Amino acid sequence: MNRSVLYLAAALLGAGAVISGTFYYKKPEIPAAAPKIQFSEKEEKMADTNDENASLPQTEEEWKQRLTPEQYKILRQKGTEMPFTGKFLHHHENGIYSCGACGNPIFVSDTKFDSGSGWPSFDEALPGSVKLHEDNSHGMKRVEVTCAKCGSHLGHVFSDGPTPTGNRFCINSAALSFKQP
Ligand SMILES: [Zn+2]
Numbered sequence: 001m002n003r004s005v006l007y008l009a010a011a012l013l014g015a016g017a018v019i020s021g022t023f024y025y026k027k028p029e030i031p032a033a034a035p036k037i038q039f040s041e042k043e044e045k046m047a048d049t050n051d052e053n054a055s056l057p058q059t060e061e062e063w064k065q066r067l068t069p070e071q072y073k074i075l076r077q078k079g080t081e082m083p084f085t086g087k088f089l090h091h092h093e094n095g096i097y098s099c100g101a102c103g104n105p106i107f108v109s110d111t112k113f114d115s116g117s118g119w120p121s122f123d124e125a126l127p128g129s130v131k132l133h134e135d136n137s138h139g140m141k142r143v144e145v146t147c148a149k150c151g152s153h154l155g156h157v158f159s160d161g162p163t164p165t166g167n168r169f170c171i172n173s174a175a176l177s178f179k180q181p
Contacts, residue, residue: 056102056150067101074174075101075152078137078144083118086173091120095180102150103177104129107169115161115168120176122169123161132157145169 057063063076073079088097097107097120106129107122115121128148135144135156145154155171162168 063101068174070174071100074172075099075154078153079172080155081119081172081174085118086120088120088173088176088178089118091178093178093180095178097122097171097176097178099147099150099152099154100175100177101152102147104147104149106130106147106154106176107171113161113163115170117168117170119155119170120173121161122171123163123165123167125169130154145171 057066060076064072067075070081074081092109092112094109096105097109097112098105105126107125111122111124113121113123125145131146131148131151133144133146135142142156143158145157146152147154152175154175155169158168158170159166160168
């Protein structure tokens with residue numbers, strides 16, 4: 001599947017939600033031969049309710065109830081998962097990676113590459129899907145990536161990417177959800 005088809009799929013996801021008023025993702029059917037990713041009960045529930053019209057939590061307490069402890073720590077408290085531990089590091093299916101907090105489509109699978117960093121890496125985000133912020137924490141100068149819709153922390157972006165975009169979005173697996181188009 002080429003990138004333009006995935007972009008189209010992502011655009012349709014957004015348009016469909018706006019037009020119809022209600023929108024539900026189809027659950028991904030993972031082929032028997034593919035490695036099965038284990039989702040927690042809470043994540044499964046999230047996948048069912050991740051539509052564009054679902055109201056976003058207003059307080060951190062509500063976020064805490066909606067997310068798993070690991071998701072909460074990363075998405076809402078700007079945490080970082082241990083390298084080489086995330087469920088999407090070696091994930092190679094075609095589809096769309098969305099914000100794990102609100103379901104906002106962020107990356108298409110064709111932009112994913114193996115950076116060797118230990119975190120899922122992408123060379124391009126969907127237009128308007130993320131916001132970038134200067135981050136001088138931990139004695140480093142970095143650029144933080146947050147979800148443009150809900151403000152949750154996703155990871156960082158660096159300008160040393162090996163592809164023509166030059167971008168290396170270094171993203172926590174726990175900050176993402178995945179859907180096949
Ligand atoms: Zn979000």
